[in-house]
Amino acid sequence: MKTFIIKTVLTASFLGFFMNSCNNSPTAKEEDVKEATQDLIDAEADLVQAENDSISDYNTFKESIQLKLAQNQQEINELKLKINSKGKVERDLDEVEINTLEKRNSDLKLKIENYEQGPEEKWALFKVDFNNELNDLGKSISNMADRNMKK
Numbered sequence: 001m002k003t004f005i006i007k008t009v010l011t012a013s014f015l016g017f018f019m020n021s022c023n024n025s026p027t028a029k030e031e032d033v034k035e036a037t038q039d040l041i042d043a044e045a046d047l048v049q050a051e052n053d054s055i056s057d058y059n060t061f062k063e064s065i066q067l068k069l070a071q072n073q074q075e076i077n078e079l080k081l082k083i084n085s086k087g088k089v090e091r092d093l094d095e096v097e098i099n100t101l102e103k104r105n106s107d108l109k110l111k112i113e114n115y116e117q118g119p120e121e122k123w124a125l126f127k128v129d130f131n132n133e134l135n136d137l138g139k140s141i142s143n144m145a146d147r148n149m150k151k
Contacts, residue, residue, distance in 0.1 A: 054117060061127060065112050068134060072105045075141050082148050097144060104137050 076098060083094040108130070115126060 054120065054123065058115070058117065058123070062112055065108075065130070065134065068138075069105055069109050069112075072137060072141055073102075075145065076102055076105065079141070079144060079148060094144075094148070101137065101141055101144065104133075104140075108134060108137065 079094070079098055079101075083091050083098070086094065111130065111133075117123070
């Protein structure tokens, strides 16, 4: 009789434990689903914030570049005025160089206007390349201005 009672108690305990764990499973899964949904909402909010930051960074960069390009154009126009007082041969050579500088400046304007947003790595690489090109153009303009001052 003792074995029967022990078997019955063990069976009842096992069934009770099994039933209890089955009843918690849907509740636990529901909590997991809620948590996963909240994580998804948080991730989407982070993505939107990152996109807004990226757009803001691009607009700020674009505005500063447009100012620099306008300054370059102004310096090129000043150089054009200065070469008019030179002889024909020197003026023709300087006009070719000024036209090249003007084209580079225009190309940079188009490049910044036509840039399409992409991954952060692409944007960082674009900024570095663009700044290098802009610095090279600025140096070329300065070099030409220095040469014209000496003459």
